[in-house]
Structure formats: C-alpha cells, structure tokens
Amino acid sequence: MPGQGQMKVNVKLFAAMRDATGADRVTVEAGTVGELAEKLGGRWPAAKPLIDRSRFAVNQAFASHETVLREEDEVAVIPPVSGG
Amino acid sequence: MPGQGQMKVNVKLFAAMRDATGADRVTVEAGTVGELAEKLGGRWPAAKPLIDRSRFAVNQAFASHETVLREEDEVAVIPPVSGG
Amino acid sequence: MNDRIEVSSEPLPEHVDVSATTAGGVAVFLGCTRGETHPDGRQLVALDYEAYEEMALKQMHDLAAAARSKWPIERLAILHRVGRVGLGDPSVLIAVSTPHRSEAFEACRWLIDTLKKDVAIWKKEVWDDGGTSWVDPGEPGS
Amino acid sequence: MNDRIEVSSEPLPEHVDVSATTAGGVAVFLGCTRGETHPDGRQLVALDYEAYEEMALKQMHDLAAAARSKWPIERLAILHRVGRVGLGDPSVLIAVSTPHRSEAFEACRWLIDTLKKDVAIWKKEVWDDGGTSWVDPGEPGS
Numbered sequence: 001m002p003g004q005g006q007m008k009v010n011v012k013l014f015a016a017m018r019d020a021t022g023a024d025r026v027t028v029e030a031g032t033v034g035e036l037a038e039k040l041g042g043r044w045p046a047a048k049p050l051i052d053r054s055r056f057a058v059n060q061a062f063a064s065h066e067t068v069l070r071e072e073d074e075v076a077v078i079p080p081v082s083g084g
Numbered sequence: 085m086p087g088q089g090q091m092k093v094n095v096k097l098f099a100a101m102r103d104a105t106g107a108d109r110v111t112v113e114a115g116t117v118g119e120l121a122e123k124l125g126g127r128w129p130a131a132k133p134l135i136d137r138s139r140f141a142v143n144q145a146f147a148s149h150e151t152v153l154r155e156e157d158e159v160a161v162i163p164p165v166s167g168g
Numbered sequence: 169m170n171d172r173i174e175v176s177s178e179p180l181p182e183h184v185d186v187s188a189t190t191a192g193g194v195a196v197f198l199g200c201t202r203g204e205t206h207p208d209g210r211q212l213v214a215l216d217y218e219a220y221e222e223m224a225l226k227q228m229h230d231l232a233a234a235a236r237s238k239w240p241i242e243r244l245a246i247l248h249r250v251g252r253v254g255l256g257d258p259s260v261l262i263a264v265s266t267p268h269r270s271e272a273f274e275a276c277r278w279l280i281d282t283l284k285k286d287v288a289i290w291k292k293e294v295w296d297d298g299g300t301s302w303v304d305p306g307e308p309g310s
Numbered sequence: 311m312n313d314r315i316e317v318s319s320e321p322l323p324e325h326v327d328v329s330a331t332t333a334g335g336v337a338v339f340l341g342c343t344r345g346e347t348h349p350d351g352r353q354l355v356a357l358d359y360e361a362y363e364e365m366a367l368k369q370m371h372d373l374a375a376a377a378r379s380k381w382p383i384e385r386l387a388i389l390h391r392v393g394r395v396g397l398g399d400p401s402v403l404i405a406v407s408t409p410h411r412s413e414a415f416e417a418c419r420w421l422i423d424t425l426k427k428d429v430a431i432w433k434k435e436v437w438d439d440g441g442t443s444w445v446d447p448g449e450p451g452s
Contacts, residue, residue, distance in 0.1 A: 014220050015290035016302040057288065060223035076220055076288075082303040083217065083224070083248060083289025084199045084260050084280060098362050099432035100444040141430065144365035160362055160430075166445040167359065167366070167390060167431025168341045168402050168422060183325035189397040192344035195337070195418075202334035202409060255331040267344060269422060276337075277415050 005031040007069050011040070012076040017054065020047035033058065034065030036075065054079045089115035091153050095124070096160040101138065104131035117142065118149030120159065138163045172245040173228045175221050175289075179249065180258045186243035186265040193269035195276035199260040201253045210295040215303075217250045217259055220288035224248065227287045231279055239275040241266055246279060248289060259291070314387040315370045317361050317431075321391065322400045328385035328407040335411035337418035341402040343395045352437040357445075359392045359401055362430035366390065369429045373421055381417040383408055388421060390431060401433070 006029040018024050021044050028043075030036035033056045041048040055062050055078040058069065062078070069075065090113045102108050105128050112127075114120035117140045125132040139146050139162040142153065146162070153159065172184060186194055204212040228246045235241055245263040253259045262279045266272040291303045314326060328336055346354040370388045377383055387405040395401045404421045408414040433445045 012220065014288070015218055015292070019302070057220070057223055060220075060226045062286075076223065078220070078223075078288050079290065079302075080305040081285070081287060081289055082291045082305045083219070083287050084284035096362065098430070099360055099434070103444070141362070141365055144362075144368045146428075160365065162362070162365075162430050163432065163444075164447040165427070165429060165431055166433045166447045167361070167429050168426035182327070185324070187340075187342055187398045187400070189343075189345040191398070192342055194340035194342060194400070196340075197411065197415070198329075198336035198338075199411065200329060200334055200336060200407075201331075203331040256329045256333065258329070258336070265342075269339065269341065273339070273415065273419050280411060 007071045009075050017077045017079045033067045091155045093159050101161045101163045117151045171232045174247045177251040180261050184245040184263045186263045188242040191242040191265035193272035194265045195272035196263045197280050198258040200258045203255045214252045214254050214294040216292040219250045223288040235275050239271045313374045316389045319393040322403050326387040326405045328405045330384040333384040333407035335414035336407045337414035338405045339422050340400040342400045345397045356394045356396050356436040358434040361392045365430040377417050381413045
C-alpha cells in the first residue's frame with residue numbers, strides 16, 4: 001500500500017552523512033523515523049553502518065524510531081557528534 | 085641560662101597577627117620555632133589563640149616547632165591563610 | 169538570564185565577561201585544536217567544524233537551562249565556532265559564574281562534557297597533505 | 311616552563327593566553343569578590359588582600375612545579391592581586407593548558423584549592439560602615 005501513512009519529508013544531511021550521500025538534503029517518503037532510516041540505508045547501502053550509528057532529529061530535537069512524521073517536519077540525520 | 089642557643093631573630097607579622105600586635109616586625113630571642121611561638125604568646129597574651137592556630141615560616145618555607153633558628157633567618161608568623 | 173549563546177564562524181573572543189557581584193567563582197573552559205601526528209606520519213593542520221546551527225543553538229540553550237536547574241549559576245556563556253580552526257585556536261568557550269567555586273567548576277565541566285556528547289556539531293580533521301576525515305567520536309581525545 | 315606567576319596590586323588582566331598547539335584544553339578559574347550581607351545587616355563593599363609576597367611567590371612557583379609533576383601541563387598562569395578588590399572583581403586568576411580537558415580541569419581545581427589552603431595571602435572584609443575583619447578561614451565561602 002504505497003503512500004499509506006507515508007509522508008514526503010525533507011531530510012537534512014550533515015558531515016559524514018552528507019559526504020556519504022553526496023547531498024545535503026534529500027526527500028524521502030516515510031511514516032516514521034524508523035522507516036526513514038531504513039529507506040536511507042536502502043538508497044545508500046555504503047552509508048548504512050553510519051546511519052545505524054546516527055540519531056535522528058525532528059524539528060531540531062532528537063526523536064525515536066517510533067516518532068511519526070508529518071509533511072512539514074524538519075528532519076535531520078545526526079551522525080555521532082564531535083563538537084567541542 | 086639566658087642566651088644559650090638563643091638567637092635574636094627578626095619576625096615578620098602579617099594580617100590579623102599584625103593587627104593583634106600592632107607591629108609588622110618584631111625581634112625575639114629564641115632557639116627554635118617552638119620557643120619563638122611561646123615567647124610571642126607571652127608578650128601578646130590576647131594573640132595567643134591566633135598564634136596557636138598559626139603556622140611559622142623560616143626563609144619563606146613552612147617550618148615545624150622543632151626547627152632551629154639562626155640569626156640570619158627570615159622568620160614569619162603565618163596566621164590561617166585566606167587568599168584566593 | 170542574560171546567557172550568551174552563539175554559534176559563529178568568527179574567531180572566538182579572547183575573553184567573555186560573566187562576572188557578577190553575586191559570583192565568587194568563574195570557571196572558563198576553552199577547547200582548542202591540538203596538533204597531532206597521524207600514524208602514517210601526516211600532520212594535522214586544522215579542524216573544520218560544521219553545525220546544524222538551528223538545532224545546535226536550541227540544544228545549547230537547553231544545556232544552559234539544565235545547568236541552571238542543577239547549579240546556582242549567575243551568568244553563563246557558551247560559544248562555538250564553525251569553519252576552520254587552526255592549531256592552538258579555540259573552537260569552543262564555556263564560561264560560568266556561581267557564588268562558590270565548586271559549582272563553577274562542576275557546571276563548566278558538565279556543560280562541555282554534555283555539549284560534546286549531544287550538540288549537533290561535527291569536526292573534520294584537515295591534514296598537511298590536504299586529506300580530511302570526519303572525527304570518529306569513539307576516538308579518545310579532547 | 312614559561313609559567314606566568316605574579317602577585318601584584320594592579321587589576322588582573324581580563325585574559326591570560328596559555329594556548330599552545332599541543333594543548334586541546336584550557337581551564338581558567340577566576341576568584342572574585344562576592345557581595346555579602348553581614349548577619350547584622352551591613353553590606354560588604356570590598357576585600358583587602360595582603361600577601362607575604364616573597365613567600366607567596368615562592369609557594370606559587372612550588373605549586374606550579376607540583377602541578378606539572380601531576381599533570382601534563384603545557385602552559386600555566388597563577389596571578390594574585392593584593393590590595394582592595396571591589397565586588398565582582400577578580401583577586402586570583404589561574405589558567406592551565408593541557409593536551410586533554412580532564413587534565414586541565416583537574417590541575418586548575420587543584421591549584422586553586424591548594425593555593426587557598428597554603429599560600430601566604432590573607433583577606434580582610436571591608437563593610438559599608440567602614441568596619442573591617444580578617445576572614446576566618448574556618449568559614450565556608452569561595
């Protein structure tokens with residue numbers, strides 16, 4: 001049932017994740033953060049290990065894989081951080 | 085036996101000790117730091133509790149009551165410090 | 169609550185004043201680019217910092233609020249630089265003033281530790297052969 | 311070993327540079343005059359610091375050497391002011407740079423704690439009625 005509960009969301013990509021994908025922003029259809037992670041891994045198999053170690057942010061706050069996505073959400077992949 | 089092993093030493097007084105004695109330097113005859121402490125307490129009974137809580141420095145290093153004094157030593161009473 | 173919280177590509181100020189007549193202690197931490205030799209002999213020449221700026225700023229404000237709930241903080245600054253940071257130069261500055269010194273040390277330490285764990289900022293090593301690599305946060309180092 | 315160690319009646323500098331290309335962390339502590347209300351209602355207006363300067367400097371150099379034996383310190387500054395220090399102003403500044411941040415925090419903390427226990431410096435509270443009293447080191451406070 002393609003599209004059911006699936007939102008087209010814009011996903012920001014940073015740092016190693018941007019390098020791994022060659023893009024700083026992608027559009028993915030996904031109903032939850034978990035689905036989004038899976039789809040990104042399917043699209044960039046080489047980035048899957050990094051995606052598995054990444055957190056996800058929805059509207060600039062960390063979100064769990066169960067978080068349901070809405071079309072207007074600002075979503076981002078947050079690879080392991082190294083600020084400071 | 086006055087004077088035996090007794091040196092005339094100059095003693096620097098700071099902070100509360102200077103206020104308690106009204107002097108920033110006194111000359112005391114004493115053979116050891118312990119004797120010096122006792123003599124100072126005898127001369128300024130009101131300062132005795134402070135003297136008992138003070139350390140003593142000989143040539144700018146803390147010294148024990150057993151430390152033997154020489155005439156040229158720079159001796160100081162070090163009331164409890166409160167720098168910082 | 170006049171916290172100073174910034175992410176900027178400008179060099180960090182040498183000094184951020186967080187003094188207050190109610191503060192007996194000020195603790196400051198600067199995280200700087202430390203020179204390194206790669207196992208293969210190359211020399212580090214700089215670190216390149218990148219932030220998800222909107223999120224990082226939000227997180228830094230949240231950190232400030234959390235620190236204020238833990239310690240009696242008078243004033244606070246959290247500044248992070250992005251872009252290229254040369255050897256010996258600071259990439260992050262945290263300053264905290266509190267009534268007593270223990271609290272200032274503890275709050276400052278907690279802020280930098282938590283920032284490094286959670287805030288959406290990444291650094292890339294820049295080597296003297298032009299090569300770069302994103303820092304693996306499993307690595308030891310400051 | 312270019313340690314900067316000073317006792318001076320001049321206001322402390324806002325900033326002391328202890329950066330090094332080998333240092334990833336810089337920790338700084340400033341001890342400042344904190345406003346206080348005496349139980350009898352008087353307000354503190356300043357602290358007056360006095361040092362046995364020759365001894366204090368010797369002790370501060372010894373502290374620096376001891377800290378260097380405990381932690382891998384790159385550069386270090388210990389500055390103490392004497393004379394009158396107004397509310398919010400710093401009387402002591404300690405800055406330490408080390409390869410990693412833990413060491414910088416630990417060394418800085420140890421230096422201020424040990425300085426306050428041992429270095430031949432005394433402070434006197436100056437109250438708004440002109441009264442003064444030497445600080446009793448048994449007292450809590452920073």
